[in-house]
Amino acid sequence: MTLLNVPPTRNATPARLNCPEDCRTIVARDIGMSYKLGDRRVPVLRDIDLSVRSGNVKLLMGPSGSGKTTLLSILAGLLSPTQGRVELLGENITALSKAQLSRFRLENIGFIFQGFNLFPALTALENVELALDLRGIRGKEARDRAQAMLEQVGLGDKASNQPRDLSGGQKQRVAIARALVARPKIVMADEPTAALDSHSGHAVMELLRKLAKEEGVTVLMVTHDPRIVDIADSIIHLEDGIIQGS
Amino acid sequence: MASLARKNLLEDIPRFLVAQAGIMFAVVLVTVQLGIYRGFLKSTALIVDEAEADLWVSSEDMVYFELTPSLAAENLFEIQGLDGVELAEPLLLPSAQWHSQSGQLSTMKVIGFDPDGELFQPWNIIEGNPEQLDEPFSILIDRTNLRPLDIGGVGEVADINSIPSTVVGLTEGTQSIASSAFAFTSLESALAYSTTAFSTSLSCQSDADGNLSCDRVARRVPQENWADNRQEARTLQASDTVTHVLVRIENSANLEEVRAAIESAIPGARALTGEQVAERTRLYWRDRTGIGFTLGMGAALGVVVGVVIVSQILYSSVSDHIKEFGTLKAMGASDWTLYGVVIEQAMWMAVTGYAPGTALCWFIAQWTASSMGIVVLITPLSSVAVFGITLAMCVGSAFFAIQKVTRVDPAIVFKA
Numbered sequence: 046m047t048l049l050n051v052p053p054t055r056n057a058t059p060a061r062l063n064c065p066e067d068c069r070t071i072v073a074r075d076i077g078m079s080y081k082l083g084d085r086r087v088p089v090l091r092d093i094d095l096s097v098r099s100g101n102v103k104l105l106m107g108p109s110g111s112g113k114t115t116l117l118s119i120l121a122g123l124l125s126p127t128q129g130r131v132e133l134l135g136e137n138i139t140a141l142s143k144a145q146l147s148r149f150r151l152e153n154i155g156f157i158f159q160g161f162n163l164f165p166a167l168t169a170l171e172n173v174e175l176a177l178d179l180r181g182i183r184g185k186e187a188r189d190r191a192q193a194m195l196e197q198v199g200l201g202d203k204a205s206n207q208p209r210d211l212s213g214g215q216k217q218r219v220a221i222a223r224a225l226v227a228r229p230k231i232v233m234a235d236e237p238t239a240a241l242d243s244h245s246g247h248a249v250m251e252l253l254r255k256l257a258k259e260e261g262v263t264v265l266m267v268t269h270d271p272r273i274v275d276i277a278d279s280i281i282h283l284e285d286g287i288i289q290g291s
Numbered sequence: 292m293a294s295l296a297r298k299n300l301l302e303d304i305p306r307f308l309v310a311q312a313g314i315m316f317a318v319v320l321v322t323v324q325l326g327i328y329r330g331f332l333k334s335t336a337l338i339v340d341e342a343e344a345d346l347w348v349s350s351e352d353m354v355y356f357e358l359t360p361s362l363a364a365e366n367l368f369e370i371q372g373l374d375g376v377e378l379a380e381p382l383l384l385p386s387a388q389w390h391s392q393s394g395q396l397s398t399m400k401v402i403g404f405d406p407d408g409e410l411f412q413p414w415n416i417i418e419g420n421p422e423q424l425d426e427p428f429s430i431l432i433d434r435t436n437l438r439p440l441d442i443g444g445v446g447e448v449a450d451i452n453s454i455p456s457t458v459v460g461l462t463e464g465t466q467s468i469a470s471s472a473f474a475f476t477s478l479e480s481a482l483a484y485s486t487t488a489f490s491t492s493l494s495c496q497s498d499a500d501g502n503l504s505c506d507r508v509a510r511r512v513p514q515e516n517w518a519d520n521r522q523e524a525r526t527l528q529a530s531d532t533v534t535h536v537l538v539r540i541e542n543s544a545n546l547e548e549v550r551a552a553i554e555s556a557i558p559g560a561r562a563l564t565g566e567q568v569a570e571r572t573r574l575y576w577r578d579r580t581g582i583g584f585t586l587g588m589g590a591a592l593g594v595v596v597g598v599v600i601v602s603q604i605l606y607s608s609v610s611d612h613i614k615e616f617g618t619l620k621a622m623g624a625s626d627w628t629l630y631g632v633v634i635e636q637a638m639w640m641a642v643t644g645y646a647p648g649t650a651l652c653w654f655i656a657q658w659t660a661s662s663m664g665i666v667v668l669i670t671p672l673s674s675v676a677v678f679g680i681t682l683a684m685c686v687g688s689a690f691f692a693i694q695k696v697t698r699v700d701p702a703i704v705f706k707a
Contacts, residue, residue: 114705123621123702144625151623158704162618166298175295179624235705 076129107283155224159236214245296635314644317597330666344537361532375544391441403481419460435664601688
């Protein structure tokens with residue numbers, strides 16, 4: 046399986062990152078989140094403190110409605126918490142403007158979604174190239190890098206296929222290639238194995254773990270999937286918006 | 292990288308074709324309305340534009356080229372004698388009645404000119420022999436007037452103010468949309484048509500000091516007497532009237548000086564350049580009729596229809612791809628990157644709707660010109676202007692789609 050034999054593409058030195066606070070890439074302090082319902086506020090997250098070290102794979106687990114996805118959205122800078130602060134790579138992202146946050150995500154975070162979120166009108170290669178295009182990398186360089194990334198995830202021969210012509214596992218691998226092609230320092234994944242069979246799910250997890258260990262990428266992942274627990278460095282259990290254990 | 296905007300647009304071909312049909316309709320409506328408007332205005336002053344005169348001498352009370360009091364023919368001879376004038380030729384524009392052989396009655400504007408002159412000649416003669424205009428009561432008419440005048444073609448005869456007249460040739464693209472049918476004929480024939488319907492005389496009085504003052508009096512001859520009053524073609528005399536005097540100045544002469552000399556020599560006359568007469572004519576038709584407003588409304592309606600259609604298509608396209616926009620936002624794309632996608636889509640729609648729309652307009656213009664003589668004036672400049680309007684229309688239509696994109700919550704990406 047190609048995924049399990051991915052050669053490192055660059056200097057595999059985890060220490061290359063500028064490690065803030067003892068290489069803690071993700072730090073959340075006293076995060077709280079609530080929604081207004083009528084004239085009262087419904088808490089979704091309470092007193093969340095967590096940190097993830099660079100090169101680690103951390104799982105966010107818990108039952109449906111426990112606040113996992115909301116917490117992931119806050120840590121990714123897609124949602125603003127009603128209290129607390131989030132530091133990514135030493136930057137307090139809760140203090141950034143919307144435009145600054147977009148820029149920060151573009152430069153530092155790769156996303157993998159449960160529903161793949163590929164662009165159906167684009168080919169697999171174009172989907173991967175898009176992540177580079179957003180960063181201003183275009184033309185032959187972008188094409189070559191996107192093709193190389195597709196080959197790394199075992200889809201070199203599917204570059205010209207559109208998402209509708211790919212299986213679920215192949216779509217997720219394209220999504221992973223898109224998340225990684227711009228070499229982000231953090232990868233945030235929401236149920237990346239939920240739509241995959243056991244074999245594909247395991248392959249995807251191996252790929253993410255390899256990336257974390259060899260390239261120092263920090264991986265934070267929301268999952269229900271008990272099959273991948275053994276691949277994680279640490280696990281956070283969330284229930285009713287509160288961390289129950291890690 | 293392939294354009295996401297273009298690929299999204301082409302992903303749903305039926306919807307794309309509906310959008311293109313809407314934009315095509317808008318382009319055709321705007322182009323044709325503007326073309327008719329501009330063609331109409333141009334056609335009203337075609338005679339002026341085609342004349343080779345440096346100056347047109349007309350009554351100072353001229354409203355526009357066809358609606359003007361006459362000048363005394365003696366003024367023609369006076370102008371010919373002025374310094375700086377190389378050539379002066381009369382132009383007669385009497386109105387007349389046309390009776391076809393089957394008895395159909397039409398109004399007509401006779402254009403009387405010197406067939407051997409240099410300052411005005413009919414143009415675009417497509418059939419017949421213009422030299423036969425030297426024969427009395429020979430006329431040229433525009434091809435598109437054959438049916439309205441109930442006449443078959445060259446060689447056929449009809450009555451103009453009760454005078455049997457022969458069609459000796461046909462022209463093309465010479466008719467004003469706003470005027471009665473033109474009949475080009477010699478000065479002598481035009482004079483006869485004119486004096487059959489009107490008799491002119493000089494009425495002179497002497498005052499107490501013995502000074503003589505004369506007025507020219509024109510009286511309409513009752514139509515039942517036209518046959519009895521039928522005139523022979525004859526040369527212009529000082530006691531006749533002309534509508535305009537066309538003037539060519541000498542190469543060495545100064546236009547303003549000649550103009551001043553003419554106006555000074557002939558009280559009650561104005562000397563204007565051809566451009567000024569044409570402009571006055573076009574302004575008359577634009578401002579004193581509802582044509583500008585009516586056609587402008589049609590063009591505006593085309594733009595409104597285009598905006599509604601493009602807005603609706605873009606909005607539904609954005610709605611269908613809202614999760615993709617959310618994904619782009621989550622990945623860190625700036626708002627302007629997202630606006631760029633929507634605006635690029637709008638621009639593709641503009642381009643792909645404009646091209647076939649304009650091609651259709653060219654066909655429509657050819658057809659109306661050849662079958663009805665109605666000029667739908669489409670020039671490279673007007674085509675560029677309509678393209679600009681189409682682009683502005685489509686990009687402006689992206690407003691609501693952009694509003695929707697702006698409000699996309701990037702957190703929707705985590706909803707499966």
